[in-house]
Amino acid sequence: MLPRGGTVLVTGGLGGLGRTVAEHLVAAHGARLLIVGRTPASQLPDGSREALEILATVGEVRYRAADVADPDALAREVTEAERAWGRGLDLVLHLAGTPVAPQWERLSEHELRTESAGWLSRMLRPKAGGCAAVDRLLAARPGTAVVLFSSVNGLFGGTGFGAYAAANAVLDGWAQRWAATGRRAQSLAWSMWDGPGMNQGSPLVAAARHRGLALIDPARGTVALLGALHAGVVHLLIGADPENEQIKPFLAADQLRGGTIAVAVVPGPGEDPQRVRSAVAARLAGEGIFARVAVTSRIERDRSGAPDAAAVLAAIGSGGGGYTAPEGPVEELVAGAAVDVLAVPRIGREDSFFSLGCDSVRALQLAEALSERLGARVTVGSLYESPTVRALAATIAAPV
Ligand SMILES: NC(=O)c1ccc[n+]([C@@H]2O[C@H](COP(=O)([O-])OP(=O)(O)OC[C@H]3O[C@@H](n4cnc5c(N)ncnc54)[C@H](OP(=O)(O)O)[C@@H]3O)[C@@H](O)[C@H]2O)c1
Numbered sequence: 001m002l003p004r005g006g007t008v009l010v011t012g013g014l015g016g017l018g019r020t021v022a023e024h025l026v027a028a029h030g031a032r033l034l035i036v037g038r039t040p041a042s043q044l045p046d047g048s049r050e051a052l053e054i055l056a057t058v059g060e061v062r063y064r065a066a067d068v069a070d071p072d073a074l075a076r077e078v079t080e081a082e083r084a085w086g087r088g089l090d091l092v093l094h095l096a097g098t099p100v101a102p103q104w105e106r107l108s109e110h111e112l113r114t115e116s117a118g119w120l121s122r123m124l125r126p127k128a129g130g131c132a133a134v135d136r137l138l139a140a141r142p143g144t145a146v147v148l149f150s151s152v153n154g155l156f157g158g159t160g161f162g163a164y165a166a167a168n169a170v171l172d173g174w175a176q177r178w179a180a181t182g183r184r185a186q187s188l189a190w191s192m193w194d195g196p197g198m199n200q201g202s203p204l205v206a207a208a209r210h211r212g213l214a215l216i217d218p219a220r221g222t223v224a225l226l227g228a229l230h231a232g233v234v235h236l237l238i239g240a241d242p243e244n245e246q247i248k249p250f251l252a253a254d255q256l257r258g259g260t261i262a263v264a265v266v267p268g269p270g271e272d273p274q275r276v277r278s279a280v281a282a283r284l285a286g287e288g289i290f291a292r293v294a295v296t297s298r299i300e301r302d303r304s305g306a307p308d309a310a311a312v313l314a315a316i317g318s319g320g321g322g323y324t325a326p327e328g329p330v331e332e333l334v335a336g337a338a339v340d341v342l343a344v345p346r347i348g349r350e351d352s353f354f355s356l357g358c359d360s361v362r363a364l365q366l367a368e369a370l371s372e373r374l375g376a377r378v379t380v381g382s383l384y385e386s387p388t389v390r391a392l393a394a395t396i397a398a399p400v
Contacts, residue, residue: 001145001184001229002029007085009034009078009137011068011130012096014048016197017149020218021093021225022051026059033061034081036074037096040065047196060085068096069129071136078137089141092134094171095149096126099198100164107160115162123163124170131174138183145184147229148175152189152213152240156250172235176261179234188228191239193221212244246360248384264296264312273350274391292316295350324348331393337369338389349390353383370396 002008006029013022013035025031033055037048041063044052055061062081066073082088103110103119110119131148138144153161154168168189175187191213192199199205205215216224216239224238242251263284267276273295281293300311326335326349338347342356358366363380370378374396386392 001232002031002091005030005032006090007032007034007082007087008091008093009036009081009089010093010095011036011134012126012149013037013093014039014044014051014063015095015097016195016200017193017218017221018095019048019051019055019196020222021095022055022061023058024222024225025093026055026061030059032059032085032087034077035061035063036066036068036077037063038065038067067125068094069125069133071133074133075137089137089144092137092144092146093149094130094134094146096130097149097167097198098122098126098164100161101198101201103160103164104203110160110162110164112162112166120163120166123167127167128170131171135174135178138178142183146175146178146186148172148185148187150175150187150189152191152237154187154189155237156240156247175234184232185234186228186232187235188225189235189237189240190221191216193218212241212247214239214241245380248381249354249358249360249363261292262313262316263293264299264316265293266296266298274388324350326389326393328393330396331389333373334370334393334396335389337373338366341366341369347389349393350388352387354387358383 002025008025008031010018010022010025010033012018013033014037018035022033022035026033035052035055037044039045039048041052044063052061052063062084064077064081066077068074078089108114109116134146138146148171150171151164151168153165154170154172157165172187172189175185178185192202192205192208192215194215194217202208209215228236228238240247242248263280265276265280267273277293277295284293294316296312296315300308300315302308326332326347331349335347335349338353338356338358339345341362342353342358344356347353347356353363353366360380363383367378367380367383370392376396378392378396382395383392386395
């Protein structure tokens with residue numbers, strides 16, 4: 001991704017994570033850096049100024065004050081740097097972000113429904129605005145790779161971090177979009193870094209660790225970064241424990257709940273819908289695409305013959321290929337419990353619990369309700385492994 005002596009734009013490169021990453025790029029790869037932040041060089045706080053001085057003694061590093069969301073300013077600085085380097089831009093590392101510390105003590109004000117327009121815009125500016133400006137840069141630089149520093153909040157959401165989660169989800173979307181055009185693009189969704197950075201001193205670290213989010217020390221973070229760059233996966237979660245009970249629902253193989261991409265598949269004649277869905281989901285997940293995969297009986301098309309996205313979404317939103325009634329006493333029992341716990345009017349045999357609002361708490365309630373009704377233990381894990389009425393019923397051997 002980065003040849004020796006390659007050129008890199010690092011937005012937010014004097015922030016906590018940016019310094020570590022910049023240091024590694026310069027020292028280990030001989031990279032030439034253009035670092036961008038809003039603070040004028042003469043007003044940099046001591047830590048950032050010292051970091052810049054150290055970087056400049058190790059390699060070729062220039063710092064320019066510019067708002068990453070200002071496309072003209074960003075283009076100007078990059079063009080000037082390219083002239084000085086005598087080489088085009090190899091890589092954009094986009095780290096610029098608004099610190100979350102001010103919201104730690106007032107989390108309830110930062111759910112999406114309580115979020116202020118002002119704070120939402122502050123959060124979106126460096127990430128959404130920054131990506132739009134980077135997109136303008138990339139348009140004229142087809143060979144330039146781009147790596148975005150995102151957060152697990154982009155996929156998992158996060159009570160009290162509504163705007164921050166939205167801003168990071170935007171990054172994840174841009175990476176998918178650039179990658180879809182054949183560009184080398186990645187969005188790395190980190191849990192929390194230890195040491196300098198926007199999570200330093202966070203009172204929420206212990207709670208986050210309990211929820212399966214690791215605290216990453218800078219040395220391990222750098223190694224993880226190198227591994228991620230090497231792997232080239234478009235959207236990568238780093239520091240989230242996939243075995244944690246609170247994280248599992250988001251990663252259930254056939255139903256990535258945090259997904260913003262919906263994929264509709266039509267099984268061939270005689271094919272098992274559940275197997276088709278699992279296979280498609282596994283393939284997409286392998287490519288780093290977080291999508292909600294649904295089976296449907298047909299893809300509606302518009303007059304021109306193109307897929308009718310609205311009609312397809314409406315169909316899969318209501319349970320894919322239409323409602324199929326549960327069959328036999330075990331499926332009926334499973335469906336009945338799911339209807340009660342999930343408070344939905346009905347559930348078909350191929351509907352996934354997780355596409356009908358089953359979260360970690362409801363998964364626990366559903367497992368308990370089923371255990372009680374069946375007189376045999378049904379684990380939460382089995383819901384994730386067999387997330388439909390039909391699949392779960394097939395795994396239940398207890399007499400009804
Ligand atoms: N730290 C973590 O644990 C963690 C975890 C997950 C994800 N991340 C993500 O990783 C990135 C880096 O985090 P960090 O902890 O290093 O943050 P940080 O220490 O707060 O640094 C953020 C940097 O972004 C710059 N910046 C903010 N808005 C900008 C704008 N509009 N234009 C140009 N520069 C701007 C800031 O410089 P100026 O103030 O001078 O503009 C600052 O140098 C962030 O995007 C963050 O969301 C961090």
